[in-house]
Amino acid sequence: MNGFVWRQPSVLPGFGLTMGFTLLYLSLLVLIPLAGMILFTAKLDWAQFWAAVTHPQVMASYRLSFGASFIAAGINAVFGVLVAWVLVRYAFPGKRIVDALVDLPFALPTAVAGIALTAIYSTTGWMGQHLEIFGIKVAYTPIGVTVAMTYIGLPFVVRTVQPVLEDLDRELEEAAACLGATRWQIIRRVILPSLLPALLTGLALAFARALGEYGSVVFIAGNMPYYTEITPLLIITKLEQYDYTGATAIGTVMLVAAFVLLLIINGLQWWASRRH
Secondary structure: OOOOOOOOOOOOOOHHHHHHHHHHHHHHHHHHHHHHHHHHHOOOOHHHHHHHHOOHHHHHHHHHHHHHHHHHHHHHHHHHHHHHHHHHHOOOOOHHHHHHHHOHHHHOOHHHHHHHHHHHHOOOOOOHHHHHHOOOOOOOOHHHHHHHHHHHHHHHHHHHHHHHHHHOOHHHHHHHHHOOOOHHHHHHHHHHHHHHHHHHHHHHHHHHHHHHOOHHHHHHHOOOOOOOOOHHHHHHHHHHOOOHHHHHHHHHHHHHHHHHHHHHHHHHHHHHHHHO
């Protein structure tokens, strides 16, 4: 028995088996497809790759996809917190219905959402005809792309912030008020520091979903090259033209850019958690 160390049983046994299944599952669904895309892109030399990813039409799609995704995520960051605040802090008739409607973009097929948004915001639609009076055109413009991305990204912010608000101790707010803090000071120094990590998580999720969204955007965008053509649509177009290397090259750029941006947001989230 000398030198023999008994292994203490884990409270949750089966770590080795479950870890193996986890790595296998992630490899089959995530790592192997991404590695295959990168290896397929490696068939291009640097000049061909650069020409494929910096074509003026491709650059225009980058500006639209990333710009609209940032704007949509920012809008959802503001109004997602307000929606979560209302659902947590107030009781009103139909509250459960409103809470269920938040998850509608998850359940509704993206094609149906795109057709519905196009019908509402077209020049003859319920909203579009009134906006046109003020010279605002939504459908088949970058504004429509942003509206569609905002629609599909709202639940990510609400559902990440809502549990934090539910667990937030109201006694801290009451104590700050008793010490003479104004409402703005309570929001800025008590509530926002607690919400910031969850808000950054929701922001990252909403941005990532908007960046890769296709179904709900393609209908309202109009898909005009150099104007309302999003990058996912451009990738689909190249695949239909059997330009597989061009499609994978653009996809690799999107993958790297999205990974870097999400890494930055996760770093900000870690910093906010440590600071809090």
